[in-house]
Amino acid sequence: MRHLISILLQNEAGALARVAGLFAARGYNIESLTVAATHDADASRLSLTIFGDDAVVEQIIKQSRKLVDVLEIVELTRRNHVERELLVARVETGNEDLLALCLERHSARLLDRSDDSFIVEYTGRSEDVDRFVDALGATADVRDYARSGIAAIEQRVPLAV
Amino acid sequence: MNAQLDSIGDIGRPYAPPVHPLAGQVMTGADIVVQVLADEGLAVLFGYSGGAILPVYDAVFRFNEAHAGADGTDPMPLIVPANEQGACFMAAGYARASGKVGVALVTSGPGATNAVTPVRDSMADSIPLVVISGQVPCASIGTDAFQEAPISTIMGACAKHVFLVTDASTLEATLRTAFHIARSGRPGPVVVDIPKDVQNAPLVFQGERQLPVRGYRMRLEAVTSARLDNASCASFFDALGKARRPLIYAGGGVISAEASQALRKFAHAFGIPVTTTLMGIGGFDTTDPLALHMLGMHGTAYANYAMDDCDFVFALGARFDDRVVGVPDQFAPKARTIAQIDIDPAEIGKVKRVDWHHVGTLDLALDRLRRYGIEHGFAPLDDGRYAAWHTHIADLKRVHALDYQRDGDLIQPYAVIQAINRITEGKAIISTGVGQHQMWAAQYFDFREPRRWLTSGSMGTMGFGLPAAIGAQFARRDLTVIDIDGDASIRMNIGEMETVTTYNLPVKIVVMNNAGDGMVRQWQKLFFKGRFSASDKSLHKKDFVCAAKADGFEWAERLDDPARIEATIASFLAFDGPAFLEVVIDPDAGVYPMVGPGACYAQMITGDHIASRNERLPDATEPTGMF
Numbered sequence: 001m002r003h004l005i006s007i008l009l010q011n012e013a014g015a016l017a018r019v020a021g022l023f024a025a026r027g028y029n030i031e032s033l034t035v036a037a038t039h040d041a042d043a044s045r046l047s048l049t050i051f052g053d054d055a056v057v058e059q060i061i062k063q064s065r066k067l068v069d070v071l072e073i074v075e076l077t078r079r080n081h082v083e084r085e086l087l088v089a090r091v092e093t094g095n096e097d098l099l100a101l102c103l104e105r106h107s108a109r110l111l112d113r114s115d116d117s118f119i120v121e122y123t124g125r126s127e128d129v130d131r132f133v134d135a136l137g138a139t140a141d142v143r144d145y146a147r148s149g150i151a152a153i154e155q156r157v158p159l160a161v
Numbered sequence: 162m163n164a165q166l167d168s169i170g171d172i173g174r175p176y177a178p179p180v181h182p183l184a185g186q187v188m189t190g191a192d193i194v195v196q197v198l199a200d201e202g203l204a205v206l207f208g209y210s211g212g213a214i215l216p217v218y219d220a221v222f223r224f225n226e227a228h229a230g231a232d233g234t235d236p237m238p239l240i241v242p243a244n245e246q247g248a249c250f251m252a253a254g255y256a257r258a259s260g261k262v263g264v265a266l267v268t269s270g271p272g273a274t275n276a277v278t279p280v281r282d283s284m285a286d287s288i289p290l291v292v293i294s295g296q297v298p299c300a301s302i303g304t305d306a307f308q309e310a311p312i313s314t315i316m317g318a319c320a321k322h323v324f325l326v327t328d329a330s331t332l333e334a335t336l337r338t339a340f341h342i343a344r345s346g347r348p349g350p351v352v353v354d355i356p357k358d359v360q361n362a363p364l365v366f367q368g369e370r371q372l373p374v375r376g377y378r379m380r381l382e383a384v385t386s387a388r389l390d391n392a393s394c395a396s397f398f399d400a401l402g403k404a405r406r407p408l409i410y411a412g413g414g415v416i417s418a419e420a421s422q423a424l425r426k427f428a429h430a431f432g433i434p435v436t437t438t439l440m441g442i443g444g445f446d447t448t449d450p451l452a453l454h455m456l457g458m459h460g461t462a463y464a465n466y467a468m469d470d471c472d473f474v475f476a477l478g479a480r481f482d483d484r485v486v487g488v489p490d491q492f493a494p495k496a497r498t499i500a501q502i503d504i505d506p507a508e509i510g511k512v513k514r515v516d517w518h519h520v521g522t523l524d525l526a527l528d529r530l531r532r533y534g535i536e537h538g539f540a541p542l543d544d545g546r547y548a549a550w551h552t553h554i555a556d557l558k559r560v561h562a563l564d565y566q567r568d569g570d571l572i573q574p575y576a577v578i579q580a581i582n583r584i585t586e587g588k589a590i591i592s593t594g595v596g597q598h599q600m601w602a603a604q605y606f607d608f609r610e611p612r613r614w615l616t617s618g619s620m621g622t623m624g625f626g627l628p629a630a631i632g633a634q635f636a637r638r639d640l641t642v643i644d645i646d647g648d649a650s651i652r653m654n655i656g657e658m659e660t661v662t663t664y665n666l667p668v669k670i671v672v673m674n675n676a677g678d679g680m681v682r683q684w685q686k687l688f689f690k691g692r693f694s695a696s697d698k699s700l701h702k703k704d705f706v707c708a709a710k711a712d713g714f715e716w717a718e719r720l721d722d723p724a725r726i727e728a729t730i731a732s733f734l735a736f737d738g739p740a741f742l743e744v745v746i747d748p749d750a751g752v753y754p755m756v757g758p759g760a761c762y763a764q765m766i767t768g769d770h771i772a773s774r775n776e777r778l779p780d781a782t783e784p785t786g787m788f
Contacts, residue, residue: 008376010374010375010376013324013327014314014317014325017314017317018317018318021317021318025318059507059511062506062507062511063507065380065506065507066380067322068322068342068374068376068377069322069376070376071375071376071379072376
């Protein structure tokens with residue numbers, strides 16, 4: 001099963017390696033990992049996605065929670081949350097109109113162009129990104145792309161009535 | 162890169178006075194290292210010098226010179242081993258025997274990588290350790306400089322925590338925090354990697370402050386302040402009251418938490434038998450009528466049978482390790498309730514589902530439960546609900562007692578341990594290497610008190626025994642310290658023989674010589690059709706007694722005659738100073754009982770001399786996937 005884990009991590013030397021190491025030690029590939037600064041200058045937010053057995057992942061989360069650098073760790077897949085992933089892609093096409101139609105249909109943006117080469121940007125859930133890549137491939141020649149990995153945040157917990 | 166200091170850092174410093182007399186003084190980073198060690202009350206340091214740690218070594222020298230005792234003694238002696246693994250195991254032995262944080266000082270590169278094994282060993286056995294390692298100057302980090310190794314990366318995967326101090330202004334707070342992390346919660350080793358330029362930096366000594374480590378402190382506070390509420394106590398006693406065959410399964414957490422008194426009172430109050438893990442030995446007096454000694458792969462048959470028969474398991478600071486549970490599904494198969502107390506939330510239900518648990522401080526929780534039970538009229542000793550169980554336990558202990566071959570021309574190792582035990586009466590500190598001798602020592606010695614049994618439990622590090630004994634002797638000058646070692650294990654750190662005589666420590670070393678890796682041979686005999694690949698040392702040339710004499714042991718003898726066991730042991734233990742005894746033992750002596758890897762207790766092999774309650778099973782002869 002897919003697990004999306006959000007970790008608030010203290011900015012310390014080696015902190016990221018220690019978290020990643022706990023997952024690697026169990027032989028789990030990290031599907032997606034984003035790390036960046038937060039509103040707290042001392043902390044970074046990690047969003048990490050892996051596929052794995054529920055019980056094993058739960059144990060890894062418990063072990064991760066023991067790391068001194070970890071301020072907070074939650075599994076978002078069990079909570080209401082929003083998640084987004086950014087795609088930037090370089091495509092080549094002689095049919096700019098067709099590309100523009102594709103971008104419009106998916107609410108994607110054109111960032112740069114030179115001759116027949118275009119750089120486009122798309123943001124959405126991972127499965128939307130997958131679909132957009134497919135659509136893009138049907139429209140133009142996708143030469144290269146980079147995905148950011150998932151950034152996710154918990155939704156405000158609704159007050160109990 | 163380092164967390165900034167803020168007010169949250171000013172939490173709990175019982176060891177620092179309100180205003181440090183040296184606060185405000187300008188010192189080098191190295192002087193600050195030594196002053197923090199002094200503030201921690203360190204009576205001894207262990208370490209090996211080298212280029213990147215020289216400023217700290219110089220600061221130790223100057224500190225000892227400035228604060229020398231009236232008789233010229235060093236207030237903070239620095240004990241020099243043969244190599245850094247020895248130094249760190251000495252610090253670990255010191256920590257295990259005293260309950261205090263042990264400290265080792267090593268240099269960068271090979272000095273620090275030699276420390277990896279004892280750091281991992283201490284992590285796996287939850288031993289509080291602070292290892293301070295020199296590092297190449299900040300500007301040289303990552304350039305393949307001389308004696309450079311990526312210690313924060315390497316140790317990050319092995320230690321409870323590692324700090325790389327790249328901002329000199331955080332050095333003092335980092336060191337204090339390292340001690341706090343090492344000793345608090347579930348204890349463990351902390352590595353502080355200090356670049357040489359940070360050691361030389363001119364700094365102002367604060368005499369206080371720690372790093373915030375907010376997440377750690379928050380979780381620690383939650384665990385240490387957790388108290389059992391009435392509902393929890395009620396549900397615990399509801400289950401315990403329905404049980405007729407309860408059993409306490411106590412692990413190393415009882416030792417770490419200093420909870421052996423609370424355990425004794427709890428067990429005695431309600432008449433509940435106690436078995437301990439290898440790490441829990443000494444947490445409950447093994448001579449107590451309720452004691453079942455050790456359980457598990459090489460536990461006593463009666464402890465393992467009791468675990469098979471019990472209907473209520475109460476796990477205390479124990480982690481259901483594979484060497485204990487074998488096959489998780491078949492462990493404690495008749496237990497209707499498994500209750501667990503641990504300070505580490507990650508241990509709850511990790512291997513076996515538990516019906517009742519508490520995450521918190523063990524002695525407080527046990528005292529709370531005991532009082533609650535007594536106040537609510539829970540009196541199984543009066544109403545006799547466990548009487549049949551007590552009879553059953555007594556029968557198990559009588560019928561399935563440990564035993565071995567009592568006659569023959571070869572010395573049986575068990576007899577040697579029993580002879581030592583008759584003199585030390587469960588009060589000596591015993592350290593061990595890893596293998597058969599370790600298990601024999603665990604089985605045949607009495608342990609009346611905690612912190613007298615020092616063994617590498619989880620990691621199983623051969624070579625642990627001798628340096629650990631040295632460290633323990635520094636912690637407890639008042640006790641006899643005996644290293645029960647094997648001929649293969651002691652070879653791993655045999656350089657430390659000289660350390661014993663250099664510091665004239667009255668450590669007693671026993672080498673059970675069976676000419677090889679006995680435990681490996683036992684497994685090869687059972688699971689590899691007797692193909693003794695690389696485990697035989699009968700052609701090895703070492704004369705252990707000559708080696709001991711060469712290292713300065715005045716008392717060094719070889720014992721190979723069963724008739725001389727008592728007299729030789731008496732003379733050996735009575736010697737006032739370092740003593741070395743090689744015992745040539747029956748090379749075929751095995752460790753029994755044995756629950757094979759991947760087997761359950763019902764399949765326990767009890768050997769030729771211990772009664773089994775099952776029909777004798779054919780010996781396994783196929784390699785097993787289990788380890």
